[in-house]
Amino acid sequence: MKAVVFAGPSICGMEKGDLAEVDLRPPAACGDILRACRDGVSRIGIVDGVFESCPSVWHKEILFALALGVEVSGAASMGALRAAECHRFGMQGVGVIFEQYLSGQRIADADVAVLHAPPELAYRPLTVALVDVEATIAQLSGLKLLVASQAPALLAAARVLHFKERTWSRILDVAGFDQRATEMLARNLQSHTVSQKTLDAKELIKRLGMAGTAPHAITAAQLNRTIYLDTLQATIAAPAPVGGLGK
Template sequence: MKIVFAGPSIHGLDNALLAACEMRPPAGCGDVLRAVVAGADAIGLIDGVFESERSVWHKEMLFALASGVRVMGAASIGALRAAECQAFGMEGIGAIFEQYRSGERICDADVALAHAPAELGYVPLTEALVDIEPVIARLAAEDWLGADEAKALLAAARHIHFKQRTWNAVLDAADFDETRRAELLHARRSFGLSQKQRDASEMIAAISSSEPLVHMDLHTFEFSRTAFFDQLQRQTPLKDPAQC
């Protein structure tokens, strides 16, 4: 059983891509633990909750890995956890993971965005910085933006809180006129999938395959149970939510 936790990062992707996995909502604390107990042999982490609920623990990743489960991460909180747990065998996928792994990107808020609830398909309502920055770079590379314009857009995007960071808000903050706004928004729409969507697609394709994505020379580790993990295990209802 291959279980993938995702929400806004896969909005708009072809449903055929998702068919090989059991898709579940963004992961919260206890969800990966529950998936292991339910019998998952592979777990993909893309999106997760934060602020409103407790986030998925690193300890859950280690528990899954120590239990022989293949664990992969990409695009959003999955990229963060993969960078943090790579030494223990978690596989990271995509450009966003590579940025965190290398230290090029260090702020976990860069993947954050606001989105609609499950009933509305987790449609993104704001833009993550990890999606805005490569678009600005591509606009500059294709001569849609001058150097000063690109600098102004980057500064605006990095200054705006993720709950208010939309393209319109960024263009407003950078003081672009209506003509330039229309040109840039048109160019941006022509670029297709966002970086999060591309990384999520790559991870889902990889986890759907029976072959490991990478061959890593890992140090074996012994899972160390703690009082906090034992408490989480006691407090987490282990019934498979798909059967509820």
């Protein structure tokens, strides 16, 4: 059985061939990991997850999967957050963003958040995550395409914007450069934008295609079951309603 990967905006634009070896599912929401376990999945990768439109994937359901012996890995976005939070219980983290959260170098959940399109439009990102802004600024600086004052000005502009408003156009507006500098930066951004989220997601998916199972630090006997977990499991196990009218 293929590994299951929950992803959306972080993999937008990836080649289909890069995703051929995994069972791709929408961004993870509360209950999705339990559903994957009911399907008999042995390897799960979390890249993206919901957090505002409906409840986020629970830590407890990740621990439940680990206690069953399921290999759970995370990267890039919600996956990096959960991997850093559940790392000592056996969840595996992949990529630069995960390492930043695990080390404490990065602490804000909002650093990976984006506004994105619906599934019909392949979850295309409509704004840019702060982690990707930082990666792009580093790329432009390394290529000597920024003068000394521009990098901190771009970063400050990106940080002051809410993730639902953070686009490169708005960042350039807030940074307040003159017209010539703004136009030059806009041209350079077309060719040198970096998505660290996508790079980390690719690394996770590549690893899931390799053999080998990561060790788990929690067993079924050690899992502290709660009424909330039991209720969520019962809800997922219940058959979907058939027929009738609703709203």
